[in-house]
Amino acid sequence: MEKEMSQKTYVGLENDINGGMTPTGTLIRDAWVFGLLPESQTCKGWNAGQIQALYDKVSKAWEPYGHLVSLLPPELREKHQQIYDAAVEYARKNGWDPELDILDEENR
Template sequence: MNEQHYCGIDHDKDGGLTHLGRIVIDAWLFGILPETETCQGWSSSQMQNLYEKVHAAWEDSAHLPSRLPPELQQRHSFLYEQRILIAKRSGWNTELGDDD
């Protein structure tokens, strides 16, 4: 059985606003990864390890952006606003369908 590899946030659907893409964005937020690291080609186990680090980083703020320190709140807003713009430019539709 072949292990799957992550396509990288820049090649992910919806501008990277997927479960794995948000892990990468949050890793940038907390300084776990530099913003130049897109995780392209990362294995499932590497992504799982990254998820665990990101999850631990969120614990102090109860996983809520509103409970982040002000400088991290601003950085969070900036990073996600960038990704939302990228997603919209690539045709991301924010409307919920009947099955959503």
């Protein structure tokens, strides 16, 4: 059983639940914003260690901006907007309903 868990890999942003509107999906898109990954990289097949290493890099990249989009320089803010607008459109086309996420939060 332990071996099975250690061999689990990420399904890739394009195959993630909710059209990729998940914490891992956000991590990948943020890596795109900061140029840590090419926008073609969906992290399909990545293991937990690779995802964690990416998380560490992305978190460090956000630090100078207090993890706030509003504090990004204009070119990064624009790139963030483009990436996330496309992500929301893709997710909605693939059945994601943000209202259900809000309801889930309220029921916890």
